[in-house]
Amino acid sequence: MIVVRDPKTRDALVPLIEPTLKRYIAQARAGESPWNTVHETRVSEADIAATPTPLPMIRALTHAPVVLFVFVDLSVVASFDRHLDRVGVISGASVYPFVWNILLAARAEGYGGTLTTFVGGSEAELQALLGVPSHMAFAAMIPMGRPVKQLTKLRRKAVDEFATLERFDGTTLRTDG
Template sequence: MELYEAMRTTFACRDFTDDHLPDEVIYEMIENARFSPSGGNRQGNRVIIVRDMATRQRLSDLTVPVAKRYRAQMDAGESPWSAWIPTKLTPEQIEATSAPAMLTEPLIKSSVVLVVCVDLKVVAATDQYLDRVGVIGGASIYPFAWSLLLAARQNGFGGTITTLPIAHEPEIKTLLNIPEDHAVCAVMPFGRPVKQLTKLRRRPVEEIATRERFDGEMFTQS
C-alpha cells in the first residue's frame, strides 16, 4: 500500500468481523514494526500476544470504571482524563455513568489483543524533572504501536491503541506477569475491520502549524 494512503486511512478500528488474525500476520506486523525509532535506539519494546478470553475479559473489566469517567467527562463538556484540567465531576457522578460499549467490548470482540510494554530501565525521559505529566518516555514506544497499526492495515486488518485499562496498570501487571520495571503502554485489540474508513476527521495543517513561534504566522500551502 502507498505510504500516504496508509497514513491517512489507518483509523481506530473497534468493530471487527469474526475473521481470525493468524499468528503469521502478527509475526509479520511485529517483524516490521520493530524498525520503529526509540530514544538512543534502546528498543525497550515488548509485546504480549493475548488470545485467552478470560484474560481479555479481565482487561475489559478493568476498562469499565475508566470508561465511565471518560463518558461522564464527555457528557459534561470536559476533555476526558486531561493532563492539565482536573475534572469537576464527583466520584458519585462518575460511578452513576455507564461505560460505553465501544470502549470496553473491542478487547473481547477482536481477534486478538496485543499488550505493548516498555522497559523503563532503557527509556530516556528527559522531562522527568519538569513540573508536568511526563510525555517524552512515550515517544520511545508509541511509534512502535503506530507501526503495528500500519502493518495491520497493510494486511487488511485493523486495531486501536487503547490506554484506558492502563489506569489500572498494577492489576494488568499482575494479570500478565509484567515486571515492575516495565510500563504498560498500549492494550491493542486487532482484527478484520467490519468497515474500512477512508476519510478521517483531522484538523487542517493551518490549524496546527505556525512559523517560527507557537503564536507565529499560520503555515499555509505555498
C-alpha cells in the same frame, strides 16, 4: 509486546477498563477534557459512580480476534522530562512509533487495529494479569482483526489549523502554495 487470545484474560480486562471509562464519560458529559492533568475536574465521585459504562463497546475491543499489549521498559528508556513538574510524555516517544508501525503494517496486510490506552488506568492489575514486571509501563492495547470495511478517508484537521511558523503565535503555515 504480548499477544492475547485467551478468553479468560479478555474477560478479566473488562473490569480493569470500566472505572477509567466511567470517569472519562462523566468528564466528557460535563464538558471537560477527560483525564487531563491541567484543569481540576468538577465531576464528583458520586457522578462518576452513577455513570453507566458501555459494556458492549468495551467487550468489542477486549474480544477482538487478537489483542496486543505494548509495554515500555522504564529501566532503559531515557525520560528527559522526569524532573519537570508535569506528567511525563517523553518516555512514550520511545514506543508509540512502534505502535503506529504495527497499525500501518497490519493495514497493509488487510487487517486493522485501534490504539487504546484506557486499561492503563489499572496498570498494576494489568501487570498482575499478564505477568509483567512493575518497571515495564503499559503503553498501548491494540484490538486487531480483519475490518468489515477498510477505511480510506479519515477526518483530520487541516495543517493550517495547528501549524505556525517560527513561534507558537507565529503566522499560520499555509499549505495551499
